[in-house]
Amino acid sequence: MEGMMERECGALGSLFQAVMSDMKVSYPVWEDFISKASKLHTQLRATLVAAVAFLDSFQKVADMATNTRGATREIGSALTRMCLRHRSIETKLGLFTQALAGSLIGPLQERLEEWRKMTNQMDKEHAKEYKRARQDIKKKSTDTIRLQKKAKKGETFGRGEMGPVLGSAMQEVTDTYLLLEETEKRAVRRALIEERGRYCTFVHMFRSVLNHEVSMLGDVTHLQTILEDLDHLTKDPHKLPPASEQLMMDLKGTDV
């Protein structure tokens, strides 16, 4: 019985140590993630600046088409709509970029410090509780062994009054083992909750970044309609559309 309980407590202790060790080796991975996310953030900001300049220039091309005569004006207004839609995408990319820094990189960096402290604290607390329980078990085991010796001596001299005392001492050892087992289980549970909680926190932080991404990609739906308009407006490039032919008719009209 005692051997089995010893093994069970040992297995729980190993599980606690394994979870703690996983958390301890995780820091370089989190740090690398923060570093790579920061680099991506820097690049995205530079891309945003280039995208704004590109869209300004694209708008000038659209304006140029809008200021022509005849059917080409319509191509210009479709290009303007295309440009406006991209400005909306660019705004959302900006929010995504901001969220990457403000909702993920910054908060994660802060948490990382807390996490380190928390692991050390949990480790210390567990060691203290474990040591105390171990000492208790050792003391009570020694008492039992002493009583067992006494009982043997008593048997030799034909006295049996040690029986109940010994039974109660052995029960106390068992109880202390059960207490240690409960303590170890609580420690394992705390460690598992802490570990899972970190990924939950990470997902929660990441989520607000991804929300912007999803809303940005949603804008792409509107692009399809504009693309269809442009396809329709630019077919038969070698044929002059009625609106352009009308230009020459109008010249005649004004002079007749």
Add this chain to the structure above:
Amino acid sequence: MEGMMERECGALGSLFQAVMSDMKVSYPVWEDFISKASKLHTQLRATLVAAVAFLDSFQKVADMATNTRGATREIGSALTRMCLRHRSIETKLGLFTQALAGSLIGPLQERLEEWRKMTNQMDKEHAKEYKRARQDIKKKSTDTIRLQKKAKKGETFGRGEMGPVLGSAMQEVTDTYLLLEETEKRAVRRALIEERGRYCTFVHMFRSVLNHEVSMLGDVTHLQTILEDLDHLTKDPHKLPPASEQLMMDLKGTDV
């Protein structure tokens, strides 16, 4: 009649010149567009490199979660799916970036040279045709005036045989005007087709870039599904899920 035709031809000529002038002033706008698109392309390439490194690092976080014990493993596998989906988005962003250079910037730059040559050529041809028609009209008008003078002289001397000759000469002036008008109309039509054709070409080039952008939309639906999974997996961060509780039960199981 002659005055009205003169005005009509003049209006057509002005329209031709206006379209030509629009095309001529367009080059700095196209050049600026190419320059801004090139800068955007450079930034996008740098962002892609950063995105690849970021996703590698993100995958390591996902792997870390997958290698834990209990319920956290499932968070890891959802994060892996999230990472894979982003690799697909990153691939499409790569194709978009490639198309920006290969289907838009490069081809547009080549066209710009052709466009410049084409405008000069159209301008020269029109000037030549116009000059020839003008000289023809001038010559025929002079003939008519000469005949008119002769006819007046004839009237004075009571001779009327100049009538039919004069009529035919005046008809010839009118015919030459009609010819000039047709020539001018053809030139305007050519200029309008050329101008519109340039925007059609531009839209066609841009379209293959935008197709890649639109294809990213397809990934959104998948992102949303994974986000919902993650929401479900990370709720109640302070409660240990059954799969994690089971871990401790299993320890007991192996030893009993």
